[in-house]
Amino acid sequence: MATPLRKRLPREFKNNLGRYLGMILLMVMAIALTSGFLVSATSIQVIDSRSRDTYNVEDGRFTTNFEADDESIAAVEALGATVYKLFYADMPLTVPGDDTAITVRVFENRTEVDLPAYIEGQAPAADNEIALNRNFCDNLDLELGDTVQVAGEDFVLVGKVSLPDQVTTFRRNTDFIFNSLQFCVAQVTSETYERIAASGSQYNYAFVLDDRDMALADRISFESDLTEALSDNGEVLTDLVDWEGNQGIVYATDDVEGDILMWEVLLMLLIVIMAFVFVVLTNANIEEESSVIGTLLASGYRKRELIFHYMTLPLIVGIVGCVAGTALGRLVFVEPMKNLYYNSYCFPPFEQYWNTKVFFITSVVPFVLLVGITLGGLLSKMNATPLQFLRHEIGRRSKSGGVRLPDWIPFPVRFRLRVFTRNWTHFLTLFFGIAFGSLLLLFGFCMMPLVQHNADTMAESVVAEHVYTLKAPLEIDGTxxxxxxxxxxxxxxxxxxxxxxxxxxxxxxxxxxQEVDEDANPVNIYENSQEAIDQAEKFAATTLEVDRRMGGQKEETTVYGVQPESRYWDFVKVSSDGIDVGAGLAKKCGLEEGSTYEFYDKYEDKSYSFTVEHIVGSASDMATYMRIDSFNQVFDQEPDNFNGYASDLPLSFDDRYLVNDLTPESMQGVADQMSDSMGSIANMMIFVAVPIYLVLIYLLTKTVIDRNARAISYMKVFGYHDREVSKLYVRSITVTVLVSLVLCIPLLIWALSLLLEFVFMSYPGNLEMYIQPLAVGKELALGVVTYAVVAFLHVRAIRKVPLALAMKAAE
Known part of the structure; x- marks a missing residue:
C-alpha cells in the first residue's frame, strides 16, 4: 500500500470510531455468546459419547423379585452378555436445617459397571461415609465434610459423584418428570449397604453385551431371550429396560441436542443480521468517501490499490472481532453456558473440547461475510468513473430534484419530510434492520410463554383424570x-x-x-368401588415412529386401541380399517386425510402401513388412534388384550403391574420441568439479543446522521441551534423507528412462526405457535428504550458536527 494511503488509516478509524467499534462489538457479542454455548454443549456431547467406554455404561438392566441364583445369571450370560449386580434401596434422607422430604437411592460402591466419576472428594471408605450426586449437593449447598442422615443414621459427605446411569434423577424410568431436589442417589461401602439397606434391596442387575454395537432390534430380541431364560430358571422379572429407553442415561443428552439446534438457528439469525449491517456500512462508507476515491483515481492511483486500502480496516475489524469473540466465548462464556445443564443434570466432570464445526460457523463464517460483502461492494462501485465519484453520483440518487411538497405544510414538517424522502432508501434499510433486531428480541421473549401455553394445552388434552398404563392385562372387576x-x-x-x-x-x-385360572388375565388384588369400575374403560397402547415433515428424523407416537363409541376418546370416529391421528402429529409429520403412511416399530424392526381417516384433537395431540379390535389384530395380540384403563376416578393397582398414571397435573409438571430447563436458555437469549439490538440500531441510525452531516453543518451556519437541528433530524429518525417497530410486527410473527417450527422440529411433540401479547409489548417497550439510548448518543453527535464542514467543497 502506498505510504500516503497508509497514513489515512488512523485518521479514518478515528473519524468513524463509533462505526468500527460498533462492528467490533456486534461481532464480539454474537461470536462470544453463541460459541460459548455451542462449545459447552458439544463438549457435553463428547463427554457423553465417551462415557460408554470410560465408565463401562450398561447396555440394559433388569430387576427380579429376589436375588437371582447363579444358574439364572449363567443362563443370561450364555446368551452373549456379562451381568453385574447393581442392587439399591430407597431410603429417607435428611439434610440438617432443611425440612424437605428427600428420598435417597443407596448403592454400594461400584467397581465394575456404570462406574462413578468423582467431581469432588473420593469414594466412601468407612462405615459413616457417603457420596451423593453432585448436582443435588450443589442445589442444597452441601459441601464435603457436612453431615446428612440416612434412615436416622448420621453420615459424613466425602464425595460428590456422577453416576452414568443416573445423570438425570428419575425415581422410576416411566415417570414424566425428574426431581433433583427431593430425590438423589448415593454410594456407601459394601459393609454399610449390607447393614442399612440389604433388607429393603431392589434386586437390580445391569448387563453389558459382548457385541456392544448390536442394533436396537437385535438388542430387543436378546432381551426377549433374556426374559425367557430367567423365566425358565424360576425367576420373576419385574422390570427390564434397554439403555436407549433409560431416561437416566439419555434424557439429558437429548435435551442438549435439541438446544444445540435452537442456538444454531439463533447463530444463523445473528449472521444474517451481521451480513445486513456489513452491507449497509460498506455502502455508507463508499458513498462518504466518494470524493476522496475520485480524487485518488484522478491522481493516478490504481483501483486495486484503493480496494486494498478500503479493505484494510474491515479486515482488521473482522480479525479483532473474531479473535476477541472466540477468546471471550471460550474463556468466559463456556462456564456459565455449561452451568445451564450442570445445575439440572449430573454429568461427569466437564472438559472443553475443540470443535471445528463450531469454530467455522461462529468465527470463519462471520469473517468471510464481512470480507466478502465489503469486497463485493467495493468492486461493484469501482466501475464508476473518477468524475462520478467526485460528483457523488454512485449512490444512485434521484436526479429529479425530489418530490415537491405543498407550501401550506409548516417548514419543520416539510424539512423532516424532505429528510425522509431524500433518505428513503436508508430508512427502508433501517426498517429491515429493526425487523431483524426485533425478531431476535421476540425470539427470546416468546419462548417461555410458548412453552407454558402448550403445556396448558397438553394438560387439557388428557382425556381422563387418570390414564393408567399397565405392563400386562389386569382385570379390576374380579370377585x-x-x-x-x-x-x-x-x-x-x-x-x-x-x-x-x-x-x-x-x-x-x-x-x-390353586383356584387361579392360568388361562385368564390376572385379577387386581386391590378392591375398587363398583362406581369406579363401571366408569373405567380399557384400552391398548404401543409405540411406533413416523417420519417428520422435515429434518430427516422420526417422531414417536403412542398408538391407542380404543373402544368403539368410547366415552373418553369420543372424538375418535375411526372405522375398523384405518386410523385417526392427532392434529399435532399430522402437522409435524405432514399427514393428510385419505393418504397412507409407513409407521415403524423400532423395537421389532417392523413397519406397518396405515391410512389416515380423520385428523382429530388439539395441536398438541401426537397420538394415533385405532379400534381396539383392529389394534389386537394388527399387532398379533389376543382378542381380549389390553394394557390400560382410562378413568375419571382414581383406581388402586398392584404396583407390579402399573407403568404410569398420566393425569392433567402430571402434564403440568412436565411443563414446569420444561420451563425450568428452558427458562435459563430463554433468559440467556434475551441477554444476547438486547446488546446486539442496541448496537444494531445505533449503527443503522448513525449512517443516516453521517450522510446528512453536511446538511446539519449548513443548518448551524444559518443560525439553527443544536437542539433545533436535533429536532429536525433525530425526530425524523425517531418517527421512522417507532413506525417500523409497529409495522414490522406482522412480518415478525410470520418469520417467527417459521423459525420456531424449524427449531422445535427436533424436539418431541408439536409446539403450537403462540405469541403472547405481553411478549410483543415487551419487545416494543425494549425497542423504544433502546432507541432512546441511541437517540441520546445521536444528539451528542449532532452537537459535534463542525461549522467548517459546510465550507468544504461538495464536489
Missing amino acids: DMQRESFEAAETLATTEDLSELNPDNMLSMLLLA
Whole structure:
C-alpha cells in the first residue's frame, strides 16, 4: 500500500470510531455468546459419547423379585452378555436445617459397571461415609465434610459423584418428570449397604453385551431371550429396560441436542443480521468517501490499490472481532453456558473440547461475510468513473430534484419530510434492520410463554383424570375369591423364604392359589368401588415412529386401541380399517386425510402401513388412534388384550403391574420441568439479543446522521441551534423507528412462526405457535428504550458536527 494511503488509516478509524467499534462489538457479542454455548454443549456431547467406554455404561438392566441364583445369571450370560449386580434401596434422607422430604437411592460402591466419576472428594471408605450426586449437593449447598442422615443414621459427605446411569434423577424410568431436589442417589461401602439397606434391596442387575454395537432390534430380541431364560430358571422379572429407553442415561443428552439446534438457528439469525449491517456500512462508507476515491483515481492511483486500502480496516475489524469473540466465548462464556445443564443434570466432570464445526460457523463464517460483502461492494462501485465519484453520483440518487411538497405544510414538517424522502432508501434499510433486531428480541421473549401455553394445552388434552398404563392385562372387576386367590399366588411368588410364613396361612394360600385360572388375565388384588369400575374403560397402547415433515428424523407416537363409541376418546370416529391421528402429529409429520403412511416399530424392526381417516384433537395431540379390535389384530395380540384403563376416578393397582398414571397435573409438571430447563436458555437469549439490538440500531441510525452531516453543518451556519437541528433530524429518525417497530410486527410473527417450527422440529411433540401479547409489548417497550439510548448518543453527535464542514467543497 502506498505510504500516503497508509497514513489515512488512523485518521479514518478515528473519524468513524463509533462505526468500527460498533462492528467490533456486534461481532464480539454474537461470536462470544453463541460459541460459548455451542462449545459447552458439544463438549457435553463428547463427554457423553465417551462415557460408554470410560465408565463401562450398561447396555440394559433388569430387576427380579429376589436375588437371582447363579444358574439364572449363567443362563443370561450364555446368551452373549456379562451381568453385574447393581442392587439399591430407597431410603429417607435428611439434610440438617432443611425440612424437605428427600428420598435417597443407596448403592454400594461400584467397581465394575456404570462406574462413578468423582467431581469432588473420593469414594466412601468407612462405615459413616457417603457420596451423593453432585448436582443435588450443589442445589442444597452441601459441601464435603457436612453431615446428612440416612434412615436416622448420621453420615459424613466425602464425595460428590456422577453416576452414568443416573445423570438425570428419575425415581422410576416411566415417570414424566425428574426431581433433583427431593430425590438423589448415593454410594456407601459394601459393609454399610449390607447393614442399612440389604433388607429393603431392589434386586437390580445391569448387563453389558459382548457385541456392544448390536442394533436396537437385535438388542430387543436378546432381551426377549433374556426374559425367557430367567423365566425358565424360576425367576420373576419385574422390570427390564434397554439403555436407549433409560431416561437416566439419555434424557439429558437429548435435551442438549435439541438446544444445540435452537442456538444454531439463533447463530444463523445473528449472521444474517451481521451480513445486513456489513452491507449497509460498506455502502455508507463508499458513498462518504466518494470524493476522496475520485480524487485518488484522478491522481493516478490504481483501483486495486484503493480496494486494498478500503479493505484494510474491515479486515482488521473482522480479525479483532473474531479473535476477541472466540477468546471471550471460550474463556468466559463456556462456564456459565455449561452451568445451564450442570445445575439440572449430573454429568461427569466437564472438559472443553475443540470443535471445528463450531469454530467455522461462529468465527470463519462471520469473517468471510464481512470480507466478502465489503469486497463485493467495493468492486461493484469501482466501475464508476473518477468524475462520478467526485460528483457523488454512485449512490444512485434521484436526479429529479425530489418530490415537491405543498407550501401550506409548516417548514419543520416539510424539512423532516424532505429528510425522509431524500433518505428513503436508508430508512427502508433501517426498517429491515429493526425487523431483524426485533425478531431476535421476540425470539427470546416468546419462548417461555410458548412453552407454558402448550403445556396448558397438553394438560387439557388428557382425556381422563387418570390414564393408567399397565405392563400386562389386569382385570379390576374380579370377585372377592379371585382377588384372594391371586393375592395368595402373588404372596407365594414374592416370598423368598416360605418357611417364614405361618404354616396354617401357607396351607390356605396354597389352596387359594390353586383356584387361579392360568388361562385368564390376572385379577387386581386391590378392591375398587363398583362406581369406579363401571366408569373405567380399557384400552391398548404401543409405540411406533413416523417420519417428520422435515429434518430427516422420526417422531414417536403412542398408538391407542380404543373402544368403539368410547366415552373418553369420543372424538375418535375411526372405522375398523384405518386410523385417526392427532392434529399435532399430522402437522409435524405432514399427514393428510385419505393418504397412507409407513409407521415403524423400532423395537421389532417392523413397519406397518396405515391410512389416515380423520385428523382429530388439539395441536398438541401426537397420538394415533385405532379400534381396539383392529389394534389386537394388527399387532398379533389376543382378542381380549389390553394394557390400560382410562378413568375419571382414581383406581388402586398392584404396583407390579402399573407403568404410569398420566393425569392433567402430571402434564403440568412436565411443563414446569420444561420451563425450568428452558427458562435459563430463554433468559440467556434475551441477554444476547438486547446488546446486539442496541448496537444494531445505533449503527443503522448513525449512517443516516453521517450522510446528512453536511446538511446539519449548513443548518448551524444559518443560525439553527443544536437542539433545533436535533429536532429536525433525530425526530425524523425517531418517527421512522417507532413506525417500523409497529409495522414490522406482522412480518415478525410470520418469520417467527417459521423459525420456531424449524427449531422445535427436533424436539418431541408439536409446539403450537403462540405469541403472547405481553411478549410483543415487551419487545416494543425494549425497542423504544433502546432507541432512546441511541437517540441520546445521536444528539451528542449532532452537537459535534463542525461549522467548517459546510465550507468544504461538495464536489
